[in-house]
Amino acid sequence: DAGVIQSPRHEVTEMGQEVTLRCKPISGHDYLFWYRQTMMRGLELLIYFNNNVPIDDSGMPEDRFSAKMPNASFSTLKIQPSEPRDSAVYFCASSFGTSGFTNQYFGPGTRLTVT
Amino acid sequence: RKEVEQDPGPFNVPEGATVAFNCTYSNSASQSFFWYRQDCRKEPKLLMSVYSSGNEDGRFTAQLNRASQYISLLIRDSKLSDSATYLCVVTSHNFNKFYFGSGTKLNVKP
Numbered sequence: 001d002a003g004v005i006q007s008p009r010h011e012v013t014e015m016g017q018e019v020t021l022r023c024k025p026i027s028g029h030d031y032l033f034w035y036r037q038t039m040m041r042g043l044e045l046l047i048y049f050n051n052n053v054p055i056d057d058s059g060m061p062e063d064r065f066s067a068k069m070p071n072a073s074f075s076t077l078k079i080q081p082s083e084p085r086d087s088a089v090y091f092c093a094s095s096f097g098t099s100g101f102t103n104q105y106f107g108p109g110t111r112l113t114v115t
Numbered sequence: 116r117k118e119v120e121q122d123p124g125p126f127n128v129p130e131g132a133t134v135a136f137n138c139t140y141s142n143s144a145s146q147s148f149f150w151y152r153q154d155c156r157k158e159p160k161l162l163m164s165v166y167s168s169g170n171e172d173g174r175f176t177a178q179l180n181r182a183s184q185y186i187s188l189l190i191r192d193s194k195l196s197d198s199a200t201y202l203c204v205v206t207s208h209n210f211n212k213f214y215f216g217s218g219t220k221l222n223v224k225p
Contacts, residue, residue: 041217042215042216042217042218043159043202043215043217043218044215045213045215056211056212091158091159093158101147101204101206101213102147102149102161102164102206103161104159104161106158106159106160107158108157108158109158
């Protein structure tokens with residue numbers, strides 16, 4: 001299996017622009033997680049889906065952030081408009097089963113820089 | 116108070132040394148515990164689960180102390196390749212929430 005796939009790997013954009021991050025989970029996994037990681041705040045859970053349904057979005061920082069999972073093999077995280085404080089590494093992870101929180105497989109991350 | 120707290124380190128140890136670090140959690144009803152490892156500029160990966168009775172995987176031993184609300188990770192005979200950040204994860208009693216610690220950085224020196 002190819003593992004969790006994220007694109008793009010690096011994104012540099014200007015403040016105010018829309019940014020869309022993409023994730024393809026491991027086939028057969030029914031949980032999908034979006035995280036943000038910074039030096040200051042560590043790894044933060046933004047939102048997670050179970051069977052394509054958003055379960056907990058309490059970590060989404062504000063209305064500028066939105067996430068969708070239109071099918072089992074694809075999810076997006078969108079930031080509109082982007083701000084410099086959104087600069088971070090964004091990870092997508094997927095897992096399987098009733099203990100969906102346990103063994104999460106992370107993608108390589110998208111390093112976002114907003115100037 | 117944070118749900119999960121870790122000493123950020125870094126822990127600088129020579130090859131062959133034994134090193135241990137802890138992770139404290141605030142909710143006494145927390146249910147499950149794990150250690151993840153994250154190499155520099157890479158994604159986190161599951162290292163091991165932490166069972167009530169403690170568990171060992173080669174040079175790594177994880178333990179849970181419910182009375183004092185912490186988990187620990189012990190690494191024996193440290194290798195250069197053990198250099199990484201170690202993140203603990205704690206799940207809530209009903210498994211609907213989980214929390215990552217901010218990580219402890221380990222540097223193993225030759």
